[in-house]
Amino acid sequence: MRNYRIVVIPGDNIGPELIEAALDVLETVQKTEGDFKVAFETHQAGAAYYAKTGVAMSPETLEACRSADSVLKGPVGDPAVRTPDGIEAGLLGGILRSGLDLFANVRPVRLYPGVSTPLQGYEAGGIDYVVVRENTEGLYASRGRGVGGPNAMADTMIMTRPGVERIVRFAFNLAQKREGPPSDGVRRVTCVEKSNVLRSFVFFRDIFFEVAAEYPGIEAETIYPDAAAQALVMNPGHYDVMVMENFLGDILSDLGGGTIGGLGMCPGGNIGDAYSYFEPVHGSAPDIAGKGVANPMSQILSAAMMLRHIGEAAASSRIEKAVWKVLETGDVRFDERGRAVPGTKAVTKAVIGRLEDS
Numbered sequence: 001m002r003n004y005r006i007v008v009i010p011g012d013n014i015g016p017e018l019i020e021a022a023l024d025v026l027e028t029v030q031k032t033e034g035d036f037k038v039a040f041e042t043h044q045a046g047a048a049y050y051a052k053t054g055v056a057m058s059p060e061t062l063e064a065c066r067s068a069d070s071v072l073k074g075p076v077g078d079p080a081v082r083t084p085d086g087i088e089a090g091l092l093g094g095i096l097r098s099g100l101d102l103f104a105n106v107r108p109v110r111l112y113p114g115v116s117t118p119l120q121g122y123e124a125g126g127i128d129y130v131v132v133r134e135n136t137e138g139l140y141a142s143r144g145r146g147v148g149g150p151n152a153m154a155d156t157m158i159m160t161r162p163g164v165e166r167i168v169r170f171a172f173n174l175a176q177k178r179e180g181p182p183s184d185g186v187r188r189v190t191c192v193e194k195s196n197v198l199r200s201f202v203f204f205r206d207i208f209f210e211v212a213a214e215y216p217g218i219e220a221e222t223i224y225p226d227a228a229a230q231a232l233v234m235n236p237g238h239y240d241v242m243v244m245e246n247f248l249g250d251i252l253s254d255l256g257g258g259t260i261g262g263l264g265m266c267p268g269g270n271i272g273d274a275y276s277y278f279e280p281v282h283g284s285a286p287d288i289a290g291k292g293v294a295n296p297m298s299q300i301l302s303a304a305m306m307l308r309h310i311g312e313a314a315a316s317s318r319i320e321k322a323v324w325k326v327l328e329t330g331d332v333r334f335d336e337r338g339r340a341v342p343g344t345k346a347v348t349k350a351v352i353g354r355l356e357d358s
């Protein structure tokens with residue numbers, strides 16, 4: 001029996017609803033696989049925790065995240081809970097992403113069957129790319145460090161050579177393991193950068209091509225972010241792995257979500273050399289919290305990514321296939337805004353049913 005210890009952070013608003021769904025799926029998959037066992041350890045952190053205690057996460061929880069095999073996190077945050085300088089207080093990116101040096105934010109954008117996409121002419125599987133978002137520097141290096149006064153404010157974007165090299169190399173290594181994009185199967189890494197205007201992006205682009213030279217079998221190309229926003233709507237089937245600065249990755253990964261049935265279809269992983277955690281791309285969705293209509297697939301697929309990362313690839317694939325099957329057969333339906341028509345619990349139950357049959 002292979003044993004794992006996973007820290008679970010339910011988070012805020014829809015977070016606990018989604019985590020409940022993902023844990024039910026994980027319990028089913030480990031029961032039916034039978035050769036590994038995950039011990040879950042729940043810790044509170046986020047905006048509600050900050051409102052109660054004055055910190056977003058306790059030092060004990062951070063230590064638990066370090067010592068666990070990985071972490072499954074629900075979305076956190078509440079726009080009303082802010083620090084005295086005005087930014088949101090209950091977020092964990094600074095503590096977990098920077099604190100644990102999780103430099104790669106991996107955000108797959110895959111069109112599953114049966115979802116409500118505004119794009120026409122795309123079949124299931126016709127969009128299948130991964131946004132590799134640099135997760136520890138770029139504009140977010142300025143997190144909590146903005147300077148200025150009543151008449152001007154500045155946040156600074158920082159790119160370092162080791163920081164850019166490692167994220168670009170991560171992107172090429174990922175492309176090597178994939179089979180290329182749906183449109184032509186040509187392994188490809190696309191760098192999104194704004195070198196027409198900003199010197200930091202000239203630096204990013206130059207390092208991108210230096211690293212690309214180490215991977216002659218993979219096509220390397222660049223695109224400006226404004227053009228990329230159009231291309232991800234008009235020609236998403238062309239893209240395989242996309243690598244970019246932190247803030248650009250934040251924006252374009254949500255844009256990708258808008259093309260594949262909404263953010264509720266978007267899982268993600270935050271990965272470093274020593275630690276990791278897995279969470280949906282989206283936030284805590286206060287507008288639908290407590291209504292039972294959130295799409296839990298983002299959290300369920302994040303759990304599948306986590307299983308693959310800790311070494312349980314077979315169980316991970318089984319979850320992804322069960323999700324595909326549920327959506328393909330129309331067992332459940334989502335409205336045009338990506339909300340679960342039969343409710344979060346019914347979607348989860350359908351995934352569990354498919355898992356038990358597989």
Ligand code: NAD
Pocket residue numbers: 074075076077078079088091262263264265279280281282283284285286287288293294295296298337338339340
């Ligand atoms: P959001 O991602 O929470 O919501 C954007 C829209 O997508 C909303 O209409 C929401 O209802 C919808 N949506 C999101 N997830 C969904 C799901 N699973 N099923 C169906 N619909 C879904 O973005 P926001 O409203 O800008 O932010 C809300 C809070 O979340 C803020 O406090 C923000 O800072 C925080 N946030 C946290 C994370 C994180 O924990 N990783 C990520 C993004 C935003």
Ligand code: IPM
Pocket residue numbers: 077091093250281283
């Ligand atoms: C995300 C979120 C975070 C980010 C926020 C909540 C700090 O939007 O994970 O994409 O901007 O990175």
Ligand code: MN
Pocket residue numbers: 250251254281
């Ligand atoms: Mn975001």
